[in-house]
Amino acid sequence: TYSKDSVAHVQKYLTKNEVPVHLFEPYIDEIFVRLRGDIFRKFVESDKYTRFCQWKNLELNIQLTMNDFSVHRIIGRGGFGEVYGCRKADTGKMYAMKCLDKKRIKMKQGETLALNERIMLSLVSTGADCPFIVCMTYAFHTPDKLCFVLDLMNGGDLHYHLSQHGVFNEQEMRFYAAEVILGNPDFRFV
Structure with a gap:
């Protein structure tokens, strides 16, 4: 279950028939807090994590x-x-x-x-x-x-789509911008 503030935030927009980009951010924030906390610690301490590390090690050292x-x-x-x-x-x-x-x-x-x-x-x-x-x-x-x-990414990359379309319309631009923004956290350690 989510906090009352998060639920109120979402309901406020949904009752107005509005769906802003940030609509579900409170839910996402709460999910990440939970995942970073006890759930992840339990996973790291589990046999499944040990097995995952063993498979990753095997995968990286295979000829x-x-x-x-x-x-x-x-x-x-x-x-x-x-x-x-x-x-x-x-x-x-x-x-x-x-x-x-x-x-x-x-x-x-x-x-x-x-x-x-x-x-x-x-x-x-x-x-x-x-x-x-x-x-x-x-x-x-x-x-x-x-x-x-x-990883095989069906559908092509951003360069492919730019070369096919030339210029994106506003809706396409928003879609690709959102993908870039959502992908940004994955670069945090590079």
Whole structure:
């Protein structure tokens, strides 16, 4: 249950048939307070958390190869390589696999950029559910490629939508601005 003040705040707007952007903020604040408190502490002290950490450790230390994935069509291109849709063979889960060509990286003197990308992806890939950030699940290399296995985000990124639409109307702009603002807390530790 929520506090009387939070309920009154929401009811005040709903009785006026108004739905402002901040309508549910009191509820969200109360949920976060509860999650940061006793619930999270109990989770950290539980066997489930220990098991989660064990799986994460295994996941991070596993030696993968291209044979662990079924690679599908190209879904994007960049300066150093391509991004493919792929499926992990043992789980069937779909991912995006970003393959950077080592020769192209060296030719364009992009070693620092590639290394920084790997570091940043590992920093934001905490295992937490961050719906507005593409997280890296696995990374490995072959003799000629660096491979980052990332969350597959169907529908494209902001750059794709800008290139398709040119200019957003006000409603589209509000939608994407809200996604950026909501995604901001996920960057707090970077």
